[in-house]
Amino acid sequence: MDNSTQQQISLVERDYFLCRLSDLDELQSIELEIDERKLFAIREDNQLYAYWNSCPHMGIPLNWMPGKFLDLDGALLQCSAHGALFQIDNGECIGGPCVGDHLSKIVLRQQDDQYFIAADQPLPAPLVNLRAAALRDLD
Numbered sequence: 001m002d003n004s005t006q007q008q009i010s011l012v013e014r015d016y017f018l019c020r021l022s023d024l025d026e027l028q029s030i031e032l033e034i035d036e037r038k039l040f041a042i043r044e045d046n047q048l049y050a051y052w053n054s055c056p057h058m059g060i061p062l063n064w065m066p067g068k069f070l071d072l073d074g075a076l077l078q079c080s081a082h083g084a085l086f087q088i089d090n091g092e093c094i095g096g097p098c099v100g101d102h103l104s105k106i107v108l109r110q111q112d113d114q115y116f117i118a119a120d121q122p123l124p125a126p127l128v129n130l131r132a133a134a135l136r137d138l139d
């Protein structure tokens with residue numbers, strides 16, 4: 001990797017407290033924002049899985065309401081825009097327009113019952129603002 005590429009990669013500056021596992025019920029999620037990047041975590045089978053909240057199809061948030069990430073069966077993560085379905089434990093898209101792509105998993109640091117967003121992992125690109133992009137296209 002050359003120096004110009006390295007300068008473009010932003011990293012999570014420090015550990016950010018996310019939650020205690022006991023704060024969440026089974027399949028309950030929590031959202032957080034770090035440096036204008038949205039993320040969410042969901043509890044399944046006493047594990048916590050965290051992803052940047054950006055659909056690989058179009059780079060927009062998955063949910064249309066706070067904390068609502070699951071499909072009707074409550075078994076998969078679902079993007080509200082075009083219905084892509086993702087496995088909770090690995091973020092793989094198994095249905096919809098981006099099959100085979102993955103949500104970007106976040107590295108967590110666990111300390112007893114507490115989970116933190118681990119420092120020094122790459123920040124994703126900022127979310128696409130479709131409204132602003134559409135307004136720019138009108139100019």
Ligand code: FES
Nearest residue numbers: 055057079082084
């Ligand atoms: S933006 Fe998520 S499925 Fe299209």
